[in-house]
Amino acid sequence: MSDTSAAAPVSFSEFPAVTTAEWQARLTRDLKGQDPATLRWPLPDGFALEPFYHREALATLPHEPQPLGHPLTPWxxxxxxxxxxxxxxxxxxxxxxxxxxxxxxxxxxxxxxxxxxxxxxxxxxxxxxxxxxxxxxxxxxxxxxxxxxxxxxxxxxxxxxxxxxxxxxxxxxxxxxxxxxxxxxxxxxxxxxxxxxxxxxxxxxxxxxxxxxxxxxxxxxxxxxxxxxxxxxxxxxxxxxxxxxxxxxxxxxxxxxxxxxxxxxxxxxxxxxxxxxxxxxxxxxxxxxxxxxxxxxxxxxxxxxxxxxxxxxxxxxxxxxxxxxxxxxxxxxxxxxxxxxxxxxxxxxxxxxxxxxxxxxxxxxxxxxxxxxxxxxxxxxxxxxxxxAGGLPKVRGQMLEEIRETANATFRRIASGQQVVVGTNKFQNRDEHFSFHPKKLLRSATFDTTRAAYPTEVLRLATAMHFERRERKSKRAAVVLLGANTNQIILDNFLRTLNQEEQPEIAASHPAGTLSLLFSSPEEATLMYATPEQFRKFARFIFQIPNDKQHFIPPVLLTSDLATMQEAVRVFGFQEMKVQGYSTEEVLARLQGR
Missing domain, CATH: 3.20.20.240 (Methylmalonyl-CoA mutase)
Incomplete structure (x- = not known):
């Protein structure tokens, strides 16, 4: 029980009280016949928020809301x-x-x-x-x-x-x-x-x-x-x-x-x-x-x-x-x-x-x-x-799987434009000059690939790096890890750049649970997919890491001479992702706004 006296209620007597029914009537009138339920905001949490709340909402709560205790000092x-x-x-x-x-x-x-x-x-x-x-x-x-x-x-x-x-x-x-x-x-x-x-x-x-x-x-x-x-x-x-x-x-x-x-x-x-x-x-x-x-x-x-x-x-x-x-x-x-x-x-x-x-x-x-x-x-x-179900630690795998499903849903919403990330999937600065070097960033083992915007932004970074390499006529090749199941995100982003009558489709979609890759040579770029195990073995081969070193974490960017990279891609069984009617170069150029 609080030791402070209750605050006097605030009254604005000069304004007439408006009931919930009156607010709802005004809402219906302003919507011109549209169902007010369409304004509900469904949340990933499993419930929806109403378009407006009024005094009666507090009456439905199990008890009268109480303010948090005032801290002795601010945060x-x-x-x-x-x-x-x-x-x-x-x-x-x-x-x-x-x-x-x-x-x-x-x-x-x-x-x-x-x-x-x-x-x-x-x-x-x-x-x-x-x-x-x-x-x-x-x-x-x-x-x-x-x-x-x-x-x-x-x-x-x-x-x-x-x-x-x-x-x-x-x-x-x-x-x-x-x-x-x-x-x-x-x-x-x-x-x-x-x-x-x-x-x-x-x-x-x-x-x-x-x-x-x-x-x-x-x-x-x-x-x-x-x-x-x-x-x-x-x-x-x-x-x-x-x-x-x-x-x-x-x-x-x-x-x-x-x-x-x-x-x-x-x-x-x-x-x-x-x-x-x-x-x-x-x-x-x-x-x-x-x-x-x-x-x-x-x-x-x-x-x-x-x-x-x-x-x-x-x-x-x-x-x-x-x-x-x-x-x-x-x-x-x-x-x-x-x-x-x-x-x-x-x-x-x-x-x-x-x-x-x-x-x-x-x-x-x-x-x-x-x-x-x-x-x-x-x-x-x-x-x-x-x-x-047993609590922790027994349910840890289930918890992480539920988070993974939620995160993947977020990736899809960002790719389709349903969820806006300002500067990344909407309101982009197409002429942006990076204050960092994309190659060094993608090569860094500490680069955070768990973020919501990563699958979308890594396309821009990898694409910029590819075009820069081609312009410089570099004789080396690179493989950039775009992430798990990113091919669908690539397609979703690509579709948004096309006219409505153009409907390219993925001819052979990659299996679930695979990693999406961008193979970048001096002449062309190719979108590919591989299993996590294929990519780990590939990375160990490129960096010449012995198999007995257990805690090797591959970076996002792998580079080597073209011949070695081409042979490694073939040996480790990476599969090409095809977008019907368009080459990878055309897909990436559109995604870059070129």
Whole structure:
């Protein structure tokens, strides 16, 4: 029960009240006989949004909506800094100190390796007792905490720790690293402002899950930890109190506000099911991150606009901390310019828009309250379905398959133009000059190929690279991995460039589950497909990687001399994809706007 007095209702007596029936009559009149149901917005989550909501919508909710509790301080602006493998982190620690002087409220270090990170230098440079410092590690989270405690004796740390073991599927740490996670809980037992157990829901969101799936699967992950970690040394309540949740925020404004609010509601329901007191649920901390799923390399300044709406959704939805990624993170080395823009976005929302001065601005909205309730119901149903099937880790494969199906549906909507990605599949800059080198980017093993726009944008990048090679008369050849099942996306994009009377068809479509490839020689380009196993063997052959090296991950771009490439393509059995009536060169030229 809140200890603040209820606000007086706002009345606009000079305006006549309009009933739902009157709104519906006006809607019908304006539509000139068209069925208002056609204005419903069907969501991938499985339910639809109505064209308008009115007062009666709140009466259908199970209880009267209550605003979120007002935080003691506004959300924390926490930039993320990546510390490369086997480095001491001194440059990133210096950047952190500068960022804190220029408006950041905390820092999140993502450590590729833990052992080489200079914790002593960190403790000497940053006041850890008063600074929110977070860490993502792939190994030894308990060792990092021990080093922090040793180098900052008597300091109650502030921040969080996220453990993402390398090579393990998301959520596996609960079952494979129980003793390590329990030790993290014990080490931070006297640090109420440091959360050592992370629920990484951003993993699901950044691979194309719906809001319902991201919320539900995050709850499944939390339920597994709550079930497996408590023992004689660590209590259930301790585990719950040291948890925090990461969620990826997409640029779908009201949907994402509702997602955060729904998660808080369901977190309370989950902890109640475990018999924990209500005040433990109130201590939940949500860390929001701008999504990698919606980032683009084409017309990249549009990422700034995406991040703006993502950040607003996060803070209006009640996030406790926020990391805004640089707009050029996909293709550029870390730089002061994009880092400053990312940091200042959160500062502007607080200092100029004053979003931190209003308690739960979305509270009471007919639309958002109804949306929140629908999303919470759907997510809880999904959560219960997976728990009934055995919960994590048993249902992990099923969860990832459901996300894959959702992501593929998104790829198809983007390819057909049903879902707009500004600057990529609509409103493109055909004369765009890349600020990066497509060949180097596609060759990079760190290039993110999991994004929604990837199948569409890689066509532009690979095509630009092919035409550049042909103009330079390069004698080398290349194979570019376009992704799984991308041939249909190529066809869909190509059809949009043709007149209606032209109806090319794929003469022999590739089997499901295969990879789409672009073979680029000095004279021509050919669209092909191969099985994942064929491509892995092909890549090992081109790079001369021994078969006994287990963890080889092929890059997107493979290059070699023409004769070697042609022979390898033949030996490994790649099949050509044919578009009836058009050569690959003509298809790619149209896609490039030539």
């Amino acid at each position: 924390l602006n926490v930039p993320t800094l990546h510390v490369p493998a086997d480095t001491d982190g001194h440059p990133q620690i210096a950047q952190a100190a500068e960022a804190l002087l220029k408006g950041a409220d905390g820092i999140h270090f993502e450590l590729a390796t833990t052992g080489s990170f200079d914790v002593a230098y960190l403790a000497a440079t940053l006041p850890l007792a008063s600074t929110f410092v977070a860490y993502t590690v792939t190994e030894g989270p308990d060792k990092l905490l021990t080093s922090l405690i040793t180098n900052a004796p008597g300091t109650a740390l502030r921040g969080f720790l996220r453990f993402c073991p390398s090579g393990e599927p998301e959520g596996a740490e609960g079952s494979l690293y129980q003793s390590t996670l329990r030790r993290c809980v014990v080490l931070t037992r006297a640090m109420p402002d440091f959360r050592a157990l992370a629920i990484n829901g951003a993993y699901f969101g950044n691979r194309g899950s719906t809001p319902t799936q991201q919320v539900a699967f995050s709850l499944n992950t939390a339920a597994a930890l709550l079930s497996e970690l408590p023992n004689a040394e660590v209590s259930l309540e301790e585990v719950a109190r040291t948890m925090h949740v990461h969620l990826a925020i997409l640029p779908i404004y009201f949907q994402q506000i509702a997602k955060l609010r729904a998660f808080r509601r369901l977190w309370a329901t989950l902890l109640h099911a475990f018999g924990l007191p209500t005040e433990v649920a109130r201590e939940l901390r949500l860390h929001a991150v701008t999504s990698t799923w919606t980032l683009t390399t084409l017309d990249p300044h549009t990422n700034l606009l995406r991040h703006t709406t993502e950040a607003m959704s996060a803070v209006l939805g009640g996030a406790d901390s926020l990391s805004v990624a640089p707009f050029d993170a996909l293709f550029a080395e870390p730089n002061d310019f994009s880092a400053r823009l990312a940091r200042n976005l959160s500062i502007m929302l607080r200092e100029e828009s004053h979003l931190g001065q209003v308690q739960d601005p979305a509270a009471g909205s007919y639309y958002i309250e109804t949306f929140t309730d629908q999303l919470a119901r759907e997510a809880w149903t999904t959560f219960q379905r997976l728990e009934a």
